[in-house]
Amino acid sequence: MDHPQTQMIRRKFADSQVILIDHYKEVFNRPAQSFAAQSHSKKLILARKEGTFLHEGSQYSDGFDYQQFFYASSIMGCLYDCDYCYLQGLYPSANTVLFVNIEDAFEQLRPYLGKDTLVATSYDTDTLAIESLTHQTSMWLDFADQYENLYLEIRTKSANIKSLKSITLNPRVTLAWTLSPQEIINAYEHATPSLEKRLGAVVEAITLGWKVRLCIDPVIYTEKFAILYTELIEQVFRTIDPEAIEHLTLGSFRMSQSHLRSLKKLRRSDVAFYPYVVRDEMATYSEAIETHILETLLAKATQYLPKERIRTWQRQS
Protein backbone atom coordinates (compact mmCIF):
# COMPACT_ATOMS: atom_id res chain seq x y z
CA MET A 1 0.00 0.00 0.00
CA ASP A 2 2.90 2.35 0.74
CA HIS A 3 4.76 1.74 -2.51
CA PRO A 4 5.00 5.00 -4.49
CA GLN A 5 3.50 3.34 -7.58
CA THR A 6 0.53 2.07 -5.57
CA GLN A 7 -0.07 5.55 -4.23
CA MET A 8 0.27 7.14 -7.67
CA ILE A 9 -2.20 4.69 -9.22
CA ARG A 10 -4.67 5.02 -6.35
CA ARG A 11 -4.68 8.78 -6.84
CA LYS A 12 -5.74 8.20 -10.46
CA PHE A 13 -8.65 6.05 -9.30
CA ALA A 14 -9.72 8.24 -6.41
CA ASP A 15 -13.41 7.40 -6.91
CA SER A 16 -12.97 3.68 -7.39
CA GLN A 17 -13.92 0.97 -4.99
CA VAL A 18 -10.84 -0.37 -3.20
CA ILE A 19 -10.78 -3.86 -1.69
CA LEU A 20 -7.85 -4.75 0.54
CA ILE A 21 -6.45 -8.21 -0.08
CA ASP A 22 -3.51 -10.14 1.38
CA HIS A 23 -2.18 -11.67 -1.82
CA TYR A 24 -3.12 -11.20 -5.47
CA LYS A 25 -3.70 -14.94 -5.86
CA GLU A 26 -6.69 -14.91 -3.51
CA VAL A 27 -8.54 -12.90 -6.18
CA PHE A 28 -6.71 -13.69 -9.41
CA ASN A 29 -6.54 -17.46 -8.88
CA ARG A 30 -10.03 -18.03 -7.48
CA PRO A 31 -11.84 -21.10 -8.75
CA ALA A 32 -15.15 -20.60 -10.62
CA GLN A 33 -14.22 -17.35 -12.37
CA SER A 34 -15.55 -16.63 -15.85
CA PHE A 35 -12.84 -15.17 -18.07
CA ALA A 36 -15.44 -14.28 -20.70
CA ALA A 37 -17.74 -12.45 -18.26
CA GLN A 38 -14.84 -10.64 -16.57
CA SER A 39 -13.54 -9.43 -19.94
CA HIS A 40 -16.37 -6.88 -19.98
CA SER A 41 -15.59 -5.55 -16.50
CA LYS A 42 -11.90 -5.95 -15.76
CA LYS A 43 -10.58 -5.09 -12.31
CA LEU A 44 -7.09 -3.87 -11.49
CA ILE A 45 -5.14 -5.75 -8.83
CA LEU A 46 -2.05 -4.03 -7.40
CA ALA A 47 0.49 -6.39 -5.90
CA ARG A 48 4.11 -6.89 -4.95
CA LYS A 49 5.82 -9.64 -6.93
CA GLU A 50 7.69 -12.10 -4.76
CA GLY A 51 9.52 -14.23 -7.32
CA THR A 52 11.35 -13.56 -10.53
CA PHE A 53 10.20 -10.99 -13.06
CA LEU A 54 12.41 -12.48 -15.77
CA HIS A 55 11.73 -15.57 -17.83
CA GLU A 56 13.56 -17.07 -20.77
CA GLY A 57 11.95 -16.35 -24.14
CA SER A 58 9.88 -19.22 -25.49
CA GLN A 59 9.96 -21.19 -28.74
CA TYR A 60 6.85 -19.31 -29.86
CA SER A 61 8.74 -16.06 -30.26
CA ASP A 62 11.80 -14.67 -32.01
CA GLY A 63 14.86 -13.89 -29.86
CA PHE A 64 16.59 -12.07 -32.75
CA ASP A 65 19.82 -14.01 -32.12
CA TYR A 66 20.88 -12.07 -29.03
CA GLN A 67 23.14 -13.94 -26.61
CA GLN A 68 20.37 -13.88 -24.01
CA PHE A 69 16.66 -13.36 -24.47
CA PHE A 70 14.30 -12.77 -21.57
CA TYR A 71 10.83 -11.48 -21.20
CA ALA A 72 9.81 -9.48 -18.17
CA SER A 73 6.49 -10.14 -16.55
CA SER A 74 5.50 -7.11 -14.53
CA ILE A 75 1.82 -7.26 -15.48
CA MET A 76 -0.50 -10.26 -15.71
CA GLY A 77 -3.44 -9.78 -18.04
CA CYS A 78 -3.98 -7.17 -20.70
CA LEU A 79 -6.13 -4.12 -21.28
CA TYR A 80 -6.87 -5.43 -24.76
CA ASP A 81 -9.04 -8.44 -25.40
CA CYS A 82 -7.81 -10.42 -28.40
CA ASP A 83 -9.61 -13.67 -29.15
CA TYR A 84 -6.41 -15.42 -30.22
CA CYS A 85 -4.38 -14.42 -27.18
CA TYR A 86 -2.81 -17.22 -25.16
CA LEU A 87 -3.40 -15.28 -21.93
CA GLN A 88 -6.97 -16.60 -21.96
CA GLY A 89 -5.52 -20.08 -21.69
CA LEU A 90 -2.73 -19.11 -19.33
CA TYR A 91 -4.64 -17.23 -16.65
CA PRO A 92 -7.81 -18.13 -14.75
CA SER A 93 -8.91 -14.49 -14.67
CA ALA A 94 -9.41 -11.63 -17.12
CA ASN A 95 -8.48 -9.14 -14.42
CA THR A 96 -5.13 -7.38 -14.57
CA VAL A 97 -2.43 -7.79 -11.93
CA LEU A 98 0.09 -4.97 -11.88
CA PHE A 99 3.26 -5.63 -9.90
CA VAL A 100 4.32 -2.30 -8.51
CA ASN A 101 7.87 -3.26 -7.44
CA ILE A 102 9.40 -3.01 -10.92
CA GLU A 103 12.68 -1.93 -9.32
CA ASP A 104 13.13 -5.58 -8.30
CA ALA A 105 13.01 -6.58 -11.99
CA PHE A 106 15.94 -4.25 -12.66
CA GLU A 107 17.88 -5.74 -9.75
CA GLN A 108 17.23 -9.26 -11.03
CA LEU A 109 18.40 -8.30 -14.53
CA ARG A 110 21.63 -6.51 -13.56
CA PRO A 111 23.78 -9.69 -13.11
CA TYR A 112 23.04 -10.74 -16.72
CA LEU A 113 24.06 -7.50 -18.36
CA GLY A 114 27.66 -8.46 -19.07
CA LYS A 115 26.45 -9.94 -22.37
CA ASP A 116 24.13 -8.67 -25.09
CA THR A 117 20.68 -9.27 -23.70
CA LEU A 118 17.28 -8.73 -25.26
CA VAL A 119 14.38 -8.13 -22.90
CA ALA A 120 10.82 -8.10 -24.19
CA THR A 121 8.97 -5.86 -21.75
CA SER A 122 5.49 -6.39 -23.13
CA TYR A 123 5.49 -10.08 -23.88
CA ASP A 124 2.72 -11.02 -21.45
CA THR A 125 0.73 -7.84 -21.85
CA ASP A 126 0.69 -4.54 -23.73
CA THR A 127 2.63 -2.26 -21.40
CA LEU A 128 2.39 0.77 -23.66
CA ALA A 129 -1.42 0.52 -23.63
CA ILE A 130 -1.45 1.34 -19.91
CA GLU A 131 1.66 3.49 -19.81
CA SER A 132 -0.24 6.56 -18.70
CA LEU A 133 -1.29 4.58 -15.63
CA THR A 134 1.91 2.69 -14.78
CA HIS A 135 4.86 4.62 -16.29
CA GLN A 136 6.65 1.26 -16.41
CA THR A 137 7.82 1.66 -20.00
CA SER A 138 9.45 4.96 -19.08
CA MET A 139 11.15 3.25 -16.14
CA TRP A 140 12.45 0.48 -18.43
CA LEU A 141 13.77 3.06 -20.87
CA ASP A 142 15.54 4.96 -18.10
CA PHE A 143 17.09 1.71 -16.91
CA ALA A 144 18.13 0.66 -20.45
CA ASP A 145 19.89 3.98 -20.87
CA GLN A 146 22.45 2.91 -18.24
CA TYR A 147 23.45 -0.47 -19.76
CA GLU A 148 25.09 -0.77 -23.16
CA ASN A 149 24.39 -4.50 -23.47
CA LEU A 150 20.70 -4.19 -22.78
CA TYR A 151 18.31 -4.20 -25.73
CA LEU A 152 14.58 -3.78 -25.27
CA GLU A 153 11.67 -4.80 -27.43
CA ILE A 154 8.42 -3.04 -26.58
CA ARG A 155 5.65 -4.72 -28.51
CA THR A 156 2.28 -3.02 -28.71
CA LYS A 157 -1.00 -2.43 -30.48
CA SER A 158 -1.34 0.92 -28.77
CA ALA A 159 -1.68 4.24 -30.53
CA ASN A 160 -0.61 6.16 -27.48
CA ILE A 161 3.06 7.08 -27.66
CA LYS A 162 2.76 10.35 -25.78
CA SER A 163 5.09 9.08 -23.06
CA LEU A 164 7.88 8.45 -25.58
CA LYS A 165 8.02 12.07 -26.64
CA SER A 166 9.77 13.22 -23.50
CA ILE A 167 12.28 10.36 -23.38
CA THR A 168 15.80 10.45 -24.82
CA LEU A 169 16.10 8.20 -27.85
CA ASN A 170 17.84 4.90 -27.28
CA PRO A 171 19.07 3.05 -30.40
CA ARG A 172 18.99 -0.24 -28.46
CA VAL A 173 15.22 -0.01 -28.00
CA THR A 174 12.86 -1.31 -30.65
CA LEU A 175 9.20 -0.43 -30.70
CA ALA A 176 7.30 -3.24 -32.37
CA TRP A 177 3.75 -2.74 -33.61
CA THR A 178 1.44 -5.64 -34.21
CA LEU A 179 -0.66 -4.89 -37.28
CA SER A 180 -3.71 -6.68 -38.62
CA PRO A 181 -6.24 -5.96 -41.36
CA GLN A 182 -9.08 -3.81 -40.01
CA GLU A 183 -11.54 -6.64 -40.66
CA ILE A 184 -9.45 -8.94 -38.43
CA ILE A 185 -9.17 -6.20 -35.77
CA ASN A 186 -12.95 -5.81 -35.79
CA ALA A 187 -13.52 -9.54 -35.48
CA TYR A 188 -10.79 -10.63 -33.06
CA GLU A 189 -8.89 -7.75 -31.46
CA HIS A 190 -11.50 -6.23 -29.15
CA ALA A 191 -10.81 -2.89 -27.47
CA THR A 192 -7.68 -2.27 -29.54
CA PRO A 193 -6.89 0.83 -31.61
CA SER A 194 -7.81 0.77 -35.30
CA LEU A 195 -5.21 -0.01 -37.95
CA GLU A 196 -5.22 3.62 -39.00
CA LYS A 197 -4.44 4.78 -35.46
CA ARG A 198 -1.67 2.21 -35.04
CA LEU A 199 -0.12 3.30 -38.33
CA GLY A 200 -0.37 6.91 -37.18
CA ALA A 201 1.58 6.00 -34.03
CA VAL A 202 4.19 4.16 -36.10
CA VAL A 203 4.72 7.21 -38.31
CA GLU A 204 5.01 9.41 -35.24
CA ALA A 205 7.54 7.08 -33.56
CA ILE A 206 9.65 7.00 -36.73
CA THR A 207 9.53 10.79 -36.96
CA LEU A 208 10.73 10.97 -33.35
CA GLY A 209 13.66 8.76 -34.36
CA TRP A 210 12.73 5.48 -32.65
CA LYS A 211 13.72 2.16 -34.15
CA VAL A 212 10.54 0.45 -35.31
CA ARG A 213 9.65 -3.13 -36.21
CA LEU A 214 6.33 -4.13 -37.74
CA CYS A 215 4.76 -7.47 -36.91
CA ILE A 216 2.06 -9.07 -39.00
CA ASP A 217 1.86 -11.82 -36.50
CA PRO A 218 -0.29 -13.70 -35.77
CA VAL A 219 -1.85 -14.07 -39.20
CA ILE A 220 -5.36 -15.45 -38.88
CA TYR A 221 -6.29 -17.64 -41.81
CA THR A 222 -9.77 -17.04 -43.20
CA GLU A 223 -11.29 -17.46 -46.63
CA LYS A 224 -10.36 -13.84 -47.40
CA PHE A 225 -6.86 -14.15 -46.00
CA ALA A 226 -4.97 -13.39 -49.22
CA ILE A 227 -6.97 -10.26 -50.03
CA LEU A 228 -7.00 -8.93 -46.47
CA TYR A 229 -3.32 -9.39 -45.74
CA THR A 230 -1.92 -8.30 -49.12
CA GLU A 231 -4.07 -5.16 -48.88
CA LEU A 232 -2.70 -4.67 -45.37
CA ILE A 233 0.89 -4.76 -46.62
CA GLU A 234 -0.01 -2.31 -49.39
CA GLN A 235 -1.68 0.03 -46.90
CA VAL A 236 1.26 -0.19 -44.49
CA PHE A 237 3.80 0.79 -47.11
CA ARG A 238 1.60 3.51 -48.58
CA THR A 239 1.80 5.09 -45.12
CA ILE A 240 5.28 4.13 -43.96
CA ASP A 241 8.60 4.43 -45.74
CA PRO A 242 10.00 0.86 -45.89
CA GLU A 243 13.49 2.27 -45.35
CA ALA A 244 12.41 3.60 -41.97
CA ILE A 245 11.63 0.24 -40.41
CA GLU A 246 14.09 -2.23 -38.97
CA HIS A 247 12.24 -5.47 -39.72
CA LEU A 248 8.93 -6.83 -40.78
CA THR A 249 7.96 -9.98 -38.88
CA LEU A 250 5.52 -12.45 -40.39
CA GLY A 251 4.04 -15.40 -38.52
CA SER A 252 0.88 -17.44 -38.56
CA PHE A 253 -1.24 -18.20 -35.50
CA ARG A 254 0.26 -20.78 -33.15
CA MET A 255 -0.46 -21.79 -29.61
CA SER A 256 0.36 -24.55 -27.17
CA GLN A 257 -2.28 -27.26 -27.19
CA SER A 258 -3.06 -26.82 -23.51
CA HIS A 259 -3.76 -23.10 -23.95
CA LEU A 260 -5.91 -23.89 -26.98
CA ARG A 261 -7.95 -26.33 -24.91
CA SER A 262 -8.62 -23.60 -22.35
CA LEU A 263 -9.58 -21.22 -25.15
CA LYS A 264 -12.12 -23.74 -26.44
CA LYS A 265 -13.77 -23.96 -23.04
CA LEU A 266 -14.50 -20.24 -23.22
CA ARG A 267 -16.38 -20.72 -26.53
CA ARG A 268 -15.80 -17.08 -27.36
CA SER A 269 -14.32 -17.15 -30.81
CA ASP A 270 -14.02 -19.28 -33.92
CA VAL A 271 -10.22 -18.89 -33.73
CA ALA A 272 -10.15 -21.59 -31.06
CA PHE A 273 -12.09 -24.10 -33.15
CA TYR A 274 -10.19 -24.15 -36.42
CA PRO A 275 -8.85 -27.67 -37.18
CA TYR A 276 -5.22 -26.92 -36.41
CA VAL A 277 -2.51 -29.50 -36.73
CA VAL A 278 -0.98 -30.34 -33.36
CA ARG A 279 2.60 -31.53 -33.23
CA ASP A 280 4.93 -31.52 -30.25
CA GLU A 281 2.18 -29.84 -28.19
CA MET A 282 2.01 -26.90 -30.61
CA ALA A 283 -1.18 -26.18 -32.56
CA THR A 284 -0.89 -24.29 -35.82
CA TYR A 285 -2.14 -24.41 -39.39
CA SER A 286 -1.28 -27.39 -41.59
CA GLU A 287 2.09 -27.17 -43.28
CA ALA A 288 0.38 -26.49 -46.63
CA ILE A 289 -1.62 -23.54 -45.24
CA GLU A 290 1.32 -22.21 -43.26
CA THR A 291 3.50 -22.29 -46.36
CA HIS A 292 0.73 -20.66 -48.39
CA ILE A 293 0.44 -17.88 -45.79
CA LEU A 294 4.15 -17.19 -45.72
CA GLU A 295 4.63 -17.42 -49.49
CA THR A 296 1.72 -15.07 -50.15
CA LEU A 297 2.89 -12.51 -47.60
CA LEU A 298 6.56 -12.79 -48.53
CA ALA A 299 5.77 -12.27 -52.21
CA LYS A 300 3.95 -9.05 -51.32
CA ALA A 301 6.37 -7.83 -48.65
CA THR A 302 9.45 -8.31 -50.83
CA GLN A 303 7.98 -5.73 -53.21
CA TYR A 304 8.85 -3.21 -50.51
CA LEU A 305 11.63 -4.73 -48.39
CA PRO A 306 14.69 -6.87 -49.04
CA LYS A 307 14.27 -10.42 -47.80
CA GLU A 308 16.95 -10.05 -45.14
CA ARG A 309 14.78 -7.47 -43.35
CA ILE A 310 11.80 -9.79 -43.22
CA ARG A 311 11.69 -12.30 -40.40
CA THR A 312 9.31 -15.20 -40.48
CA TRP A 313 8.10 -17.60 -37.85
CA GLN A 314 7.58 -21.14 -39.07
CA ARG A 315 7.30 -24.39 -37.19
CA GLN A 316 10.66 -26.20 -37.05
CA SER A 317 10.19 -29.53 -38.76
Next chain:
Amino acid sequence: MIYLITALDAEARPLCEYYRLKRDTSLPYTLYRNEEIVLVVSGMGRTNALMAVSALLGWRIPEEKDILINIGICGAPSEYRIGEALLIHQILDGDRRYYPDILYSHSLRETSMRCVDVPQSVLSDYPVDMESSPIFQAASRFFKLHQMAFLKIVSDHCTPELVTKEGVIELLRSHVNSLDTLISRLSAVQKQPPLFSTDERNTIEVFKTHFTKSQGSAIDDALTYFRLRNKGEFPPLNPLIPNSKRERSQLLEELIATLTA
Protein backbone atom coordinates in the same frame (compact mmCIF):
# COMPACT_ATOMS: atom_id res chain seq x y z
CA MET B 1 -34.00 -19.61 -12.35
CA ILE B 2 -33.27 -17.10 -9.59
CA TYR B 3 -32.22 -18.68 -6.30
CA LEU B 4 -32.87 -16.53 -3.23
CA ILE B 5 -31.50 -17.50 0.16
CA THR B 6 -32.66 -15.93 3.41
CA ALA B 7 -31.87 -17.01 6.94
CA LEU B 8 -35.16 -15.95 8.53
CA ASP B 9 -38.87 -16.34 7.77
CA ALA B 10 -39.25 -12.64 8.43
CA GLU B 11 -36.72 -11.87 5.67
CA ALA B 12 -38.55 -14.14 3.24
CA ARG B 13 -42.07 -12.84 3.88
CA PRO B 14 -41.94 -9.52 2.00
CA LEU B 15 -40.19 -11.23 -0.91
CA CYS B 16 -42.87 -13.92 -1.09
CA GLU B 17 -45.53 -11.21 -1.17
CA TYR B 18 -43.74 -9.12 -3.80
CA TYR B 19 -42.88 -11.99 -6.13
CA ARG B 20 -46.05 -13.97 -5.33
CA LEU B 21 -44.10 -17.03 -4.28
CA LYS B 22 -46.03 -20.13 -3.22
CA ARG B 23 -45.00 -22.64 -0.59
CA ASP B 24 -43.35 -25.79 -1.97
CA THR B 25 -42.83 -28.94 0.08
CA SER B 26 -40.27 -30.66 -2.12
CA LEU B 27 -37.49 -30.26 0.45
CA PRO B 28 -37.34 -30.51 4.24
CA TYR B 29 -36.75 -26.75 4.31
CA THR B 30 -39.08 -23.81 4.11
CA LEU B 31 -39.24 -23.32 0.37
CA TYR B 32 -41.21 -20.90 -1.80
CA ARG B 33 -41.28 -20.61 -5.55
CA ASN B 34 -42.87 -19.34 -8.72
CA GLU B 35 -41.85 -20.05 -12.31
CA GLU B 36 -38.74 -17.89 -12.15
CA ILE B 37 -37.73 -17.79 -8.51
CA VAL B 38 -37.06 -20.34 -5.82
CA LEU B 39 -36.49 -19.10 -2.27
CA VAL B 40 -35.21 -21.17 0.63
CA VAL B 41 -35.23 -20.13 4.29
CA SER B 42 -32.07 -21.70 5.61
CA GLY B 43 -32.33 -20.92 9.30
CA MET B 44 -29.68 -18.96 11.16
CA GLY B 45 -26.01 -19.78 11.28
CA ARG B 46 -23.23 -21.55 9.46
CA THR B 47 -24.42 -25.17 9.52
CA ASN B 48 -28.03 -24.39 8.63
CA ALA B 49 -26.97 -22.21 5.70
CA LEU B 50 -24.48 -24.75 4.36
CA MET B 51 -26.96 -27.61 4.51
CA ALA B 52 -29.94 -25.70 3.12
CA VAL B 53 -28.02 -24.31 0.12
CA SER B 54 -26.43 -27.69 -0.62
CA ALA B 55 -29.84 -29.36 -0.48
CA LEU B 56 -31.46 -26.71 -2.69
CA LEU B 57 -28.76 -26.74 -5.35
CA GLY B 58 -28.46 -30.52 -5.32
CA TRP B 59 -32.22 -30.77 -5.77
CA ARG B 60 -32.36 -28.35 -8.65
CA ILE B 61 -28.93 -28.05 -10.23
CA PRO B 62 -28.37 -24.52 -11.57
CA GLU B 63 -27.98 -23.87 -15.29
CA GLU B 64 -25.62 -21.44 -16.96
CA LYS B 65 -28.07 -18.54 -16.96
CA ASP B 66 -29.19 -18.92 -13.33
CA ILE B 67 -28.21 -16.61 -10.48
CA LEU B 68 -28.15 -16.79 -6.68
CA ILE B 69 -28.69 -13.97 -4.20
CA ASN B 70 -28.31 -14.15 -0.46
CA ILE B 71 -30.47 -11.40 0.98
CA GLY B 72 -30.91 -10.61 4.64
CA ILE B 73 -30.14 -8.37 7.55
CA CYS B 74 -26.74 -7.66 9.09
CA GLY B 75 -25.22 -5.83 12.02
CA ALA B 76 -22.80 -3.04 11.16
CA PRO B 77 -20.51 -0.36 12.58
CA SER B 78 -22.15 2.97 13.22
CA GLU B 79 -20.93 4.55 9.96
CA TYR B 80 -23.50 2.39 8.18
CA ARG B 81 -27.02 3.74 8.34
CA ILE B 82 -29.79 1.51 9.71
CA GLY B 83 -31.81 0.42 6.69
CA GLU B 84 -28.91 0.91 4.27
CA ALA B 85 -28.54 -1.81 1.60
CA LEU B 86 -25.01 -3.14 1.15
CA LEU B 87 -23.55 -5.15 -1.70
CA ILE B 88 -20.80 -7.42 -0.39
CA HIS B 89 -17.56 -7.61 -2.37
CA GLN B 90 -15.48 -9.53 0.18
CA ILE B 91 -16.50 -12.06 2.81
CA LEU B 92 -14.06 -12.48 5.68
CA ASP B 93 -14.30 -15.71 7.61
CA GLY B 94 -11.37 -16.27 9.97
CA ASP B 95 -8.32 -16.62 7.72
CA ARG B 96 -10.44 -17.29 4.63
CA ARG B 97 -11.66 -14.64 2.24
CA TYR B 98 -14.22 -14.99 -0.52
CA TYR B 99 -14.94 -12.64 -3.40
CA PRO B 100 -18.16 -12.62 -5.41
CA ASP B 101 -17.47 -11.03 -8.81
CA ILE B 102 -19.37 -7.76 -9.23
CA LEU B 103 -19.29 -7.26 -13.01
CA TYR B 104 -22.23 -4.88 -13.33
CA SER B 105 -22.82 -1.24 -12.47
CA HIS B 106 -25.02 -0.47 -9.47
CA SER B 107 -25.77 2.30 -7.01
CA LEU B 108 -25.47 0.29 -3.79
CA ARG B 109 -22.76 0.83 -1.22
CA GLU B 110 -20.12 -1.87 -1.55
CA THR B 111 -18.36 -3.26 1.47
CA SER B 112 -16.55 -6.20 3.00
CA MET B 113 -18.44 -8.37 5.47
CA ARG B 114 -17.29 -10.50 8.36
CA CYS B 115 -19.09 -13.81 8.74
CA VAL B 116 -19.35 -14.77 12.41
CA ASP B 117 -20.69 -17.65 14.47
CA VAL B 118 -22.99 -15.83 16.91
CA PRO B 119 -24.87 -12.52 16.92
CA GLN B 120 -22.42 -9.72 17.73
CA SER B 121 -22.91 -7.29 20.58
CA VAL B 122 -19.51 -5.66 20.10
CA LEU B 123 -18.92 -3.38 17.15
CA SER B 124 -16.79 -5.01 14.47
CA ASP B 125 -14.60 -3.32 11.82
CA TYR B 126 -17.02 -4.45 9.09
CA PRO B 127 -20.69 -5.37 8.86
CA VAL B 128 -21.33 -8.86 10.20
CA ASP B 129 -23.67 -11.73 9.34
CA MET B 130 -23.77 -15.45 10.08
CA GLU B 131 -24.48 -17.09 6.73
CA SER B 132 -22.61 -15.41 3.86
CA SER B 133 -19.45 -17.54 4.04
CA PRO B 134 -21.11 -20.99 4.02
CA ILE B 135 -23.56 -19.84 1.34
CA PHE B 136 -20.64 -18.67 -0.81
CA GLN B 137 -18.74 -21.92 -0.21
CA ALA B 138 -21.67 -24.16 -1.10
CA ALA B 139 -22.93 -22.06 -4.01
CA SER B 140 -19.53 -21.61 -5.67
CA ARG B 141 -19.55 -25.36 -6.38
CA PHE B 142 -22.53 -24.73 -8.66
CA PHE B 143 -22.27 -21.11 -9.78
CA LYS B 144 -19.56 -18.97 -11.34
CA LEU B 145 -18.51 -16.13 -9.08
CA HIS B 146 -20.29 -13.49 -11.17
CA GLN B 147 -23.61 -15.33 -10.84
CA MET B 148 -23.80 -14.78 -7.08
CA ALA B 149 -24.55 -11.67 -5.02
CA PHE B 150 -24.84 -10.92 -1.33
CA LEU B 151 -27.27 -8.14 -0.50
CA LYS B 152 -27.40 -7.16 3.17
CA ILE B 153 -29.55 -4.58 4.90
CA VAL B 154 -28.24 -2.99 8.07
CA SER B 155 -30.62 -3.83 10.90
CA ASP B 156 -28.60 -2.68 13.93
CA HIS B 157 -25.31 -1.34 15.16
CA CYS B 158 -24.44 -4.61 16.90
CA THR B 159 -27.45 -4.49 19.18
CA PRO B 160 -29.14 -7.70 17.99
CA GLU B 161 -31.43 -7.76 21.00
CA LEU B 162 -33.23 -4.72 19.56
CA VAL B 163 -34.04 -6.38 16.24
CA THR B 164 -37.69 -7.43 15.98
CA LYS B 165 -39.53 -9.64 13.51
CA GLU B 166 -41.70 -6.70 12.40
CA GLY B 167 -38.59 -4.56 11.97
CA VAL B 168 -36.95 -7.19 9.76
CA ILE B 169 -40.07 -7.49 7.58
CA GLU B 170 -40.16 -3.72 7.16
CA LEU B 171 -36.44 -3.49 6.32
CA LEU B 172 -36.73 -6.15 3.62
CA ARG B 173 -39.96 -4.68 2.28
CA SER B 174 -38.25 -1.32 1.86
CA HIS B 175 -35.58 -2.96 -0.34
CA VAL B 176 -37.53 -5.20 -2.71
CA ASN B 177 -36.78 -2.66 -5.45
CA SER B 178 -33.06 -2.88 -4.68
CA LEU B 179 -33.36 -6.65 -5.02
CA ASP B 180 -35.32 -6.32 -8.25
CA THR B 181 -32.67 -4.09 -9.77
CA LEU B 182 -29.89 -6.38 -8.58
CA ILE B 183 -31.61 -9.37 -10.18
CA SER B 184 -31.83 -7.65 -13.56
CA ARG B 185 -28.21 -6.40 -13.43
CA LEU B 186 -26.89 -9.77 -12.36
CA SER B 187 -28.95 -11.63 -14.96
CA ALA B 188 -27.73 -9.32 -17.71
CA VAL B 189 -24.07 -10.25 -17.14
CA GLN B 190 -24.34 -13.79 -18.46
CA LYS B 191 -26.18 -13.51 -21.69
CA GLN B 192 -24.39 -15.98 -23.89
CA PRO B 193 -27.11 -17.70 -25.89
CA PRO B 194 -26.47 -21.35 -26.74
CA LEU B 195 -24.78 -21.83 -30.10
CA PHE B 196 -27.07 -24.64 -31.14
CA SER B 197 -30.79 -25.15 -30.73
CA THR B 198 -31.98 -28.27 -28.91
CA ASP B 199 -32.91 -29.88 -32.25
CA GLU B 200 -29.51 -29.09 -33.71
CA ARG B 201 -27.75 -30.44 -30.64
CA ASN B 202 -29.75 -33.67 -30.86
CA THR B 203 -28.91 -34.07 -34.55
CA ILE B 204 -25.23 -33.51 -33.82
CA GLU B 205 -25.20 -36.04 -30.99
CA VAL B 206 -26.89 -38.71 -33.17
CA PHE B 207 -24.44 -38.03 -36.00
CA LYS B 208 -21.47 -38.32 -33.64
CA THR B 209 -22.49 -41.85 -32.59
CA HIS B 210 -21.13 -43.10 -35.95
CA PHE B 211 -17.64 -41.88 -35.12
CA THR B 212 -14.96 -42.35 -32.48
CA LYS B 213 -14.75 -40.04 -29.48
CA SER B 214 -11.90 -38.00 -30.91
CA GLN B 215 -13.65 -37.75 -34.28
CA GLY B 216 -16.74 -36.59 -32.36
CA SER B 217 -14.70 -33.80 -30.77
CA ALA B 218 -13.43 -32.78 -34.20
CA ILE B 219 -17.05 -32.62 -35.45
CA ASP B 220 -18.02 -30.45 -32.45
CA ASP B 221 -15.08 -28.12 -33.07
CA ALA B 222 -15.81 -27.74 -36.78
CA LEU B 223 -19.53 -27.06 -36.19
CA THR B 224 -18.70 -24.54 -33.46
CA TYR B 225 -16.22 -22.83 -35.80
CA PHE B 226 -18.90 -22.72 -38.51
CA ARG B 227 -21.53 -21.29 -36.16
CA LEU B 228 -19.26 -18.73 -34.52
CA ARG B 229 -18.36 -17.42 -37.96
CA ASN B 230 -22.08 -16.79 -38.44
CA LYS B 231 -22.38 -18.91 -41.49
CA GLY B 232 -26.03 -19.72 -40.75
CA GLU B 233 -27.46 -23.21 -41.20
CA PHE B 234 -24.87 -25.92 -41.17
CA PRO B 235 -24.95 -28.59 -43.90
CA PRO B 236 -27.16 -31.65 -43.34
CA LEU B 237 -25.58 -34.18 -41.02
CA ASN B 238 -27.57 -37.19 -42.12
CA PRO B 239 -25.89 -38.54 -45.23
CA LEU B 240 -25.60 -42.28 -45.55
CA ILE B 241 -22.89 -43.33 -43.15
CA PRO B 242 -20.51 -45.73 -44.87
CA ASN B 243 -19.70 -49.01 -43.17
CA SER B 244 -16.02 -48.94 -43.85
CA LYS B 245 -13.82 -47.17 -41.37
CA ARG B 246 -11.72 -45.63 -44.13
CA GLU B 247 -14.77 -44.21 -45.94
CA ARG B 248 -16.16 -42.81 -42.68
CA SER B 249 -12.86 -41.03 -42.07
CA GLN B 250 -12.99 -39.68 -45.61
CA LEU B 251 -16.56 -38.42 -45.04
CA LEU B 252 -15.47 -36.74 -41.83
CA GLU B 253 -12.50 -35.08 -43.47
CA GLU B 254 -14.72 -33.66 -46.23
CA LEU B 255 -17.29 -32.41 -43.72
CA ILE B 256 -14.66 -30.62 -41.61
CA ALA B 257 -13.11 -29.11 -44.74
CA THR B 258 -16.52 -27.77 -45.80
CA LEU B 259 -17.32 -26.36 -42.37
CA THR B 260 -13.96 -24.67 -41.89
CA ALA B 261 -13.32 -23.50 -45.47
